[in-house]
Amino acid sequence: SLSERLGGVFDKLRGRGALGEADVRAAMREVRIALLEADVALPVVRDFVEKVTEQAVGQQVLKSVTPGQQVVKIVNDALVEMLGAEASELELAVTPPAIVMMVGLQGSGKTTTTAKLAKRLTEKDRKKVLMASLDVNRPAAQEQLATLGTQTSVATLPIVAGQQPVDIARRALQAAKLQGFDVLMLDTAGRLHVDQALMDEMKAVADVAQPQEILLVVDSLTGQDAVNVAKSFSEQVPLTGVVLTRMDGDARGGAALSMRAVTGKPIKFAGVGEKLDALEAFHPSRVAGRILGMGDVVSLVERAAETIQADEAEKLAAKMAKGQFDLNDLRSQLEQMKRMGGLGALASMLPGIKKVQNAMANGQVDDKILVRLDAIIGSMTPRERTKPELMNAKRKIRVANGSGTTVQEVNRLLKMHQEMSTAMKKIKKMGGLKGLGAMFA
Ligand code: GDP
Ligand code: MG
Numbered sequence: 001s002l003s004e005r006l007g008g009v010f011d012k013l014r015g016r017g018a019l020g021e022a023d024v025r026a027a028m029r030e031v032r033i034a035l036l037e038a039d040v041a042l043p044v045v046r047d048f049v050e051k052v053t054e055q056a057v058g059q060q061v062l063k064s065v066t067p068g069q070q071v072v073k074i075v076n077d078a079l080v081e082m083l084g085a086e087a088s089e090l091e092l093a094v095t096p097p098a099i100v101m102m103v104g105l106q107g108s109g110k111t112t113t114t115a116k117l118a119k120r121l122t123e124k125d126r127k128k129v130l131m132a133s134l135d136v137n138r139p140a141a142q143e144q145l146a147t148l149g150t151q152t153s154v155a156t157l158p159i160v161a162g163q164q165p166v167d168i169a170r171r172a173l174q175a176a177k178l179q180g181f182d183v184l185m186l187d188t189a190g191r192l193h194v195d196q197a198l199m200d201e202m203k204a205v206a207d208v209a210q211p212q213e214i215l216l217v218v219d220s221l222t223g224q225d226a227v228n229v230a231k232s233f234s235e236q237v238p239l240t241g242v243v244l245t246r247m248d249g250d251a252r253g254g255a256a257l258s259m260r261a262v263t264g265k266p267i268k269f270a271g272v273g274e275k276l277d278a279l280e281a282f283h284p285s286r287v288a289g290r291i292l293g294m295g296d297v298v299s300l301v302e303r304a305a306e307t308i309q310a311d312e313a314e315k316l317a318a319k320m321a322k323g324q325f326d327l328n329d330l331r332s333q334l335e336q337m338k339r340m341g342g343l344g345a346l347a348s349m350l351p352g353i354k355k356v357q358n359a360m361a362n363g364q365v366d367d368k369i370l371v372r373l374d375a376i377i378g379s380m381t382p383r384e385r386t387k388p389e390l391m392n393a394k395r396k397i398r399v400a401n402g403s404g405t406t407v408q409e410v411n412r413l414l415k416m417h418q419e420m421s422t423a424m425k426k427i428k429k430m431g432g433l434k435g436l437g438a439m440f441a
Contacts, residue, residue: 035254084260089281097173101215111141132156188205219244220245240265327377
């Protein structure tokens, strides 16, 4: 996998602070292979790698992940950004009928997707939808849509034999207006390959219908050739978006990246099966994960990055400046430790943790301690939490009983809090906010 490959590249980099240009270039060779294996088109791969290299060089490496993992995260974020916003739906806010036109090669899934979308608009958005097939090429293409209309309970334009696509479009438009439909979906003919006759037909229909949405339907299994298809269509008709079909059969997802890069248009939906409800909003992060084949690494780095959330650090710094790091803050720190996977991960993140560990005299440092510490703070009054110095012998006994712990443990917690306050003050003196960020990194 990509993470294993990157692991090799970055072994020598361990312990260094920032990503150097030579290191990033070495890693990008592996990224390039991963993208090509995912069937991303070559020119798209080139542009992408160039862009990400620029972004990655000089970035600080988080201590709790490897540089290889960090590069994967950078690549992942760039992929998500490039794949576009999450789930951009159809733009149908016009005086009805809104017109949606489907274009694409033969067999890409236009007719199926027309019915899937019509069903979705009917059921989810409560729209009154009319479907019309302009496919006079493929035998029985219009009947295919009529059958799908019956299955989905969506109206279809009655078939008139011998009519040409532009005339069918005119008739459909009129019917939609007269009968008060909210949405008119135009399913067009495809060809096995892009040819000028097809493009001219698309353009003529688009001229007559003036659609709000022209969706290019592309089979995600098309691979490298998908780019040429997307290019031809986007040069000749004003596309508004892309639908990728057969995502159920494509484990790689590379076509998505190519589509987005070549057309510049958002991917609006993904077809994930033959059934008529097998249509999903497009999720860039999921597809990015597929392309890289490593959702786990990405979430690991995200968790590590959570701990350096600037606003958290800022709040903490402000409190420290006023000498106000109290037990509530300690508690939320403990909460973070738990999320980060216990004391193992914590050891590298917290200031003075060695001291704290030493302070835990019995040396039994395991995750159960976090639960006990939380219970102790939970048994204190809000006032005690903000003013730990109130904790006299009597209060300690009460808290120990309340939390099912011992006075000794309560003392250890209070000591831990003190150690941390001291360590944080020191760090504040060393570098203020930046130092604080670095210490969590
Ligand atoms: P058209 O020529 O572009 O209109 O393509 P069709 O809509 O007739 O679809 C061709 C074939 O692809 C049909 O057998 C569909 O059931 C199938 N198909 C369409 N979309 C999907 C999809 O998302 N997943 C799968 N597995 N099959 C699909
Ligand atoms: Mg068709």
